[in-house]
């Protein structure tokens with residue numbers, strides 16, 4: 001299957017995660033930043049879409065991309081990945097429901113939450129304040145340095161494994 005990974009990223013966590021997935025796949029993928037013009041041509045039959053949640057929502061450009069390409073995305077094999085900081089399965093399920101349009105979620109082969117890599121130095125004053133409060137509410141120490149501690153590596157492994165297995169099946173038939 002010809003695959004494109006499309007990502008939205010404000011501070012680099014989601015773009016890093018997109019690249020991690022791309023590196024682990026046993027087939028070629030095209031990586032596309034949502035900021036750049038993207039052509040979802042018929043050449044690509046599988047799309048892996050990654051986007052972070054900010055204040056419980058996708059950023060404008062990610063939401064606009066899904067809305068304007070919904071019909072095309074419904075014709076493709078689709079994987080939806082949200083990055084973010086959540087500390088319970090219930091909140092993750094609620095967020096996935098809230099941020100991805102129902103039609104796309106129902107169509108997607110997989111909808112997953114991948115956690116986040118934290119880059120404290122890239123956050124502005126207000127963003128740092130908000131994240132500090134989230135960490136404080138969870139009784140967690142706010143990380144002083146870049147950390148992948150909040151990355152859900154097992155979710156990433158499952159995504160990669162599912163994609164590699166699917167490609168193996170496609171190749172062998």
Ligand SMILES: Cc1cc2nc3c(=O)[nH]c(=O)nc-3n(C[C@H](O)[C@H](O)[C@H](O)COP(=O)(O)O)c2cc1C
Pocket residue numbers: 008009010011012013014015052053054055056057083084085086095115116117118123126127128130131
């Ligand atoms: C101001 C702010 C608000 C955030 N709001 C949420 C949120 O509502 N839900 C969530 O899961 N994560 C939230 N996060 C965490 C980010 O989604 C997470 O760190 C993400 O991986 C960042 O991706 P990026 O670096 O690619 O922009 C928030 C982070 C900041 C700084």
